[in-house]
Amino acid sequence: MSESNYEAINWNEISDQIDKATWEKLTEQFWLDTRIPISNDLADWRTLDDDHKWVVGHVFGGLTLLDTLQSQDGMAALRRDVRTKHETAVLNNIQFMESVHAKSYSSIFSTLNTPDEIEEIFQWSDTEEFLQNKTHRIYNLYHDDANPLKKKIASVFLETFLFYSGFFTPLYYLGHNKLANVAEIIKLILRDESVHGTYIGYKFQLAFNELGENEQQELKDWMYNFLYDLYNNEEKYTHLVYDQVGWTDEVQTFIRYNANKALMNLGQDPLFPDTAEDVNPIVMNGISTSTANHDFFSQVGNGYLLGNVEAMNDADYDVKDPNEK
Numbered sequence: 001m002s003e004s005n006y007e008a009i010n011w012n013e014i015s016d017q018i019d020k021a022t023w024e025k026l027t028e029q030f031w032l033d034t035r036i037p038i039s040n041d042l043a044d045w046r047t048l049d050d051d052h053k054w055v056v057g058h059v060f061g062g063l064t065l066l067d068t069l070q071s072q073d074g075m076a077a078l079r080r081d082v083r084t085k086h087e088t089a090v091l092n093n094i095q096f097m098e099s100v101h102a103k104s105y106s107s108i109f110s111t112l113n114t115p116d117e118i119e120e121i122f123q124w125s126d127t128e129e130f131l132q133n134k135t136h137r138i139y140n141l142y143h144d145d146a147n148p149l150k151k152k153i154a155s156v157f158l159e160t161f162l163f164y165s166g167f168f169t170p171l172y173y174l175g176h177n178k179l180a181n182v183a184e185i186i187k188l189i190l191r192d193e194s195v196h197g198t199y200i201g202y203k204f205q206l207a208f209n210e211l212g213e214n215e216q217q218e219l220k221d222w223m224y225n226f227l228y229d230l231y232n233n234e235e236k237y238t239h240l241v242y243d244q245v246g247w248t249d250e251v252q253t254f255i256r257y258n259a260n261k262a263l264m265n266l267g268q269d270p271l272f273p274d275t276a277e278d279v280n281p282i283v284m285n286g287i288s289t290s291t292a293n294h295d296f297f298s299q300v301g302n303g304y305l306l307g308n309v310e311a312m313n314d315a316d317y318d319v320k321d322p323n324e325k
């Protein structure tokens with residue numbers, strides 16, 4: 001290969017304004033787990049029984065695995081198919097934040113769990129069948145360079161669908177005025193994932209719209225089948241995790257609702273009949289505070305700044321028994 005010129009990134013010549021808007025949004029909402037006073041939740045933590053503590057620890061184990069996948073493989077995979085240099089810069093930001101997300105769960109563990117419990121949680125997430133299933137499905141697509149659009153679908157399904165079986169728990173406790181600082185971390189993660197899913201979905205749509213009708217139909221069929229496969233696995237995962245506390249049905253409604261959102265990010269029609277009205281309102285309430293800027297393309301600059309992230313207190317929510325369904 002003859003030496004072609006290596007070109008510098010020029011931020012004064014932007015071919016896709018969404019790249020610049022997303023960069024600004026993501027850098028503005030930058031945060032670190034070390035800023036959140038998790039130990040303020042210890043008193044709440046001690047009120048939970050062993051089954052509920054198990055659920056909290058293990059859903060975070062599952063989320064750690066998925067954020068590890070995003071930071072180690074996901075963004076590197078997407079970076080091979082960028083349309084602009086600015087997209088590479090945005091993906092670099094996302095990759096680092098995925099590492100922050102993965103690390104945050106360890107900060108939570110080190111505050112709430114004993115060393116033995118932490119070891120057991122990681123042992124579990126590194127071997128649990130349904131968790132490993134979804135991780136392998138996504139991993140294999142990330143490493144299939146022949147199908148750049150399938151990589152993007154995998155990424156959006158992870159960001160906007162697969163995380164939510166885990167997010168349910170902290171949002172549930174937030175709505176019951178428990179573990180508010182843990183929930184604050186999750187809300188910051190959720191706010192990032194919301195931008196990631198929208199941005200990567202947008203880049204997917206640009207490429208999808210360039211395909212011929214037959215190719216589009218083929219990819220759509222594949223996408224819906226893939227989502228349905230992931231959902232079947234997710235059903236088993238939610239039984240495994242949530243049956244002991246009786247939340248399985250509610251979690252499944254929540255993840256069907258988010259599966260539809262993932263399809264929406266990809267510019268596709270919903271698969272499931274579930275809407276926001278079907279989701280436990282306490283959980284929806286938690287989610288709405290973190291995704292108030294969901295329509296971020298039209299609201300760049302309006303996100304709240306790091307300094308505005310504050311510890312929650314009792315006055316913020318009605319007190320309810322967290323063990324009550």
Ligand SMILES: [Fe+2]
Nearest residue numbers: 067070098101
């Ligand atoms: Fe993440």
Ligand SMILES: [Fe+2]
Nearest residue numbers: 159192193196
């Ligand atoms: Fe993400």
